[in-house]
Amino acid sequence: xDAFMHQVLSGLATGGIYASLALALVMIYRVTHLVNFAQxxxxxxxxxxxxxxxxxxxxYWPAFLLTVLLAxxxxxxxxxxxxxxxENAPVLAIVVIxxxxxxxxxxxxxWIYSYTIKTFPSPFPKEPLFGNRYMSSHELGAIGITxxxxxxxxxxxxxxxxxxxxRAVAQNPESSRLVGIRVGWMLALGWGLAAAVGAxxxxxxxxxxxxDPNMMGGILLYAFAAALLGGIDSPxxxxxxxxxxGVLENVLGAYVIGNDLKLSxxxxxxxxxxxxxxxxxxxxxxxxxx
Amino acid sequence: MALLEVKGLRASYGxxxxxxxxxxxxxxxxxxxxxxxxxxxxxTTLRALCGMVKTEGEMRFGGARIDGRLTEDIVRLGIAHVPxxxxxxxxxxxxxxxxxxxxxRKDRAAVESDLARIFTYFPRLKERRRQQAGTLSGGEQQMLxxxxxxxxxxxxxxxxxxxxxxxxxxxxxLFEIMRTVNQRERVSILLVEQNAAMALxxxxxxxxxxxxxxxxxxxxxxIKRDDAVRRSYLGY
Numbered sequence: 001x002d003a004f005m006h007q008v009l010s011g012l013a014t015g016g017i018y019a020s021l022a023l024a025l026v027m028i029y030r031v032t033h034l035v036n037f038a039q040x041x042x043x044x045x046x047x048x049x050x051x052x053x054x055x056x057x058x059x060y061w062p063a064f065l066l067t068v069l070l071a072x073x074x075x076x077x078x079x080x081x082x083x084x085x086x087e088n089a090p091v092l093a094i095v096v097i098x099x100x101x102x103x104x105x106x107x108x109x110x111w112i113y114s115y116t117i118k119t120f121p122s123p124f125p126k127e128p129l130f131g132n133r134y135m136s137s138h139e140l141g142a143i144g145i146t147x148x149x150x151x152x153x154x155x156x157x158x159x160x161x162x163x164x165x166x167r168a169v170a171q172n173p174e175s176s177r178l179v180g181i182r183v184g185w186m187l188a189l190g191w192g193l194a195a196a197v198g199a200x201x202x203x204x205x206x207x208x209x210x211x212d213p214n215m216m217g218g219i220l221l222y223a224f225a226a227a228l229l230g231g232i233d234s235p236x237x238x239x240x241x242x243x244x245x246g247v248l249e250n251v252l253g254a255y256v257i258g259n260d261l262k263l264s265x266x267x268x269x270x271x272x273x274x275x276x277x278x279x280x281x282x283x284x285x286x287x288x289x290x
Numbered sequence: 291m292a293l294l295e296v297k298g299l300r301a302s303y304g305x306x307x308x309x310x311x312x313x314x315x316x317x318x319x320x321x322x323x324x325x326x327x328x329x330x331x332x333x334t335t336l337r338a339l340c341g342m343v344k345t346e347g348e349m350r351f352g353g354a355r356i357d358g359r360l361t362e363d364i365v366r367l368g369i370a371h372v373p374x375x376x377x378x379x380x381x382x383x384x385x386x387x388x389x390x391x392x393x394x395r396k397d398r399a400a401v402e403s404d405l406a407r408i409f410t411y412f413p414r415l416k417e418r419r420r421q422q423a424g425t426l427s428g429g430e431q432q433m434l435x436x437x438x439x440x441x442x443x444x445x446x447x448x449x450x451x452x453x454x455x456x457x458x459x460x461x462x463x464l465f466e467i468m469r470t471v472n473q474r475e476r477v478s479i480l481l482v483e484q485n486a487a488m489a490l491x492x493x494x495x496x497x498x499x500x501x502x503x504x505x506x507x508x509x510x511x512x513i514k515r516d517d518a519v520r521r522s523y524l525g526y
Contacts, residue, residue: 177361177362
């Protein structure tokens with residue numbers, strides 16, 4: 001029973017990280033109706049920036065905050081420079097650009113930092129918090145950070161005029177222009193926020209999976225599964241999906257299929273959801289009038 | 291002086307030209323109606339004014355050129371557009387829809403008092419302020435669209451077929467509101483409407499367009515007496 005509890009709780013910890021990345025995917029999906037395949041690599045690249053800052057002697061939390069800020073800027077710049085010019089291009093062209101971004105960020109990171117695996121520090125103490133037997137303090141801390149990010153995003157979207165404007169743009173760009181919202185900038189802001197959330201996810205997962213240019217490949221797959229499970233256009237769904245995937249992956253890995261096949265849980269989920277309920281648990285069913 | 295001046299306005303969708311050099315003007319504080327059959331280019335004219343279609347020709351608002359500018363910049367000059375299909379943000383609440391109308395304004399206290407005033411114009415909207423706008427009836431959504439436009443405190447209101455799909459009683463109420471808005475808030479109105487009789491009763495001036503050209507213009511009561519208009523658009 002103890003072991004089982006341990007699996008579930010540490011599943012929640014990684015699940016929180018999947019939830020963050022899934023949320024980043026959903027944020028971009030809602031405004032572009034496309035899945036950003038480069039989301040994971042953007043997070044990975046940001047994590048390397050954090051590593052550089054910490055190695056240059058900066059304290060963990062200042063480096064954390066600066067990285068989030070830089071990731072935000074990176075997201076905005078990518079939208080403005082790379083995505084904007086192809087805004088009206090066919091879907092496949094944009095997907096190819098996403099994949100190109102993925103490859104470029106991955107190789108550039110390898111070129112700058114080499115492919116050797118690095119350790120990444122955790123800001124939380126080595127000893128378990130509150131003397132609990134089930135979770136390491138990094139796992140507990142990661143859940144805490146994830147929850148803080150989620151609450152901040154919720155407050156931003158729900159209670160600020162800018163958040164309201166971004167929700168309006170996601171829903172109806174034309175009407176948004178007619179009330180004077182600068183739609184282009186809202187899209188860039190969405191990319192910035194998604195990149196910032198991804199950066200947090202990267203910094204939280206790096207102490208667990210270690211830092212290397214390919215670290216986000218598997219994580220992104222879990223995040224896809226989480227976003228699809230929750231409904232690709234539902235932010236709340238992505239969060240619940242993230243935690244669910246984290247727990248499912250851990251428990252199945254420990255008791256059913258073994259650790260080596262864990263990743264196939266994500267693939268199985270993706271295929272299962274697409275076959276049985278493509279709109280996910282909380283997503284909207286899209287009906288198009290012909 | 292004319293608040294809005296349009297000279298030689300041309301617009302196309304792809305290779306199909308819809309407007310072939312439109313000329314018209316709208317005086318400050320007036321209500322101007324644009325009449326015409328389906329496909330004459332009425333909606334396109336309004337969309338052109340808001341920078342929502344590519345255009346050639348000259349458009350001036352309060353003396354400043356607005357052709358070729360972004361929709362959001364034109365809106366910020368004080369032109370509010372009530373589009374056909376109403377443009378409701380269906381997943382947001384009624385109140386959020388209204389607040390978005392005032393998105394560009396910085397005078398917070400005045401926004402609150404405008405919101406309160408709109409709720410006195412439309413008590414139904416107040417009842418439904420926390421409800422998702424998509425669940426409102428067609429008539430309520432039209433009221434919401436008008437209210438959202440008013441929240442901008444516009445100088446000029448563009449109405450695209452406001453009577454479309456509304457019960458006759460609601461149409462009359464809506465036209466009454468347009469008159470009130472024009473007289474009490476000094477908002478100029480450009481009205482595109484298929485219900486020619488009601489539009490001509492409300493308007494000061496009217497333009498008749500056919501296949502993208504102005505074929506007749508003048509004071510509304512003169513247009514009303516025109517034989518051709520009477521036969522084709524008023525039906526008697």
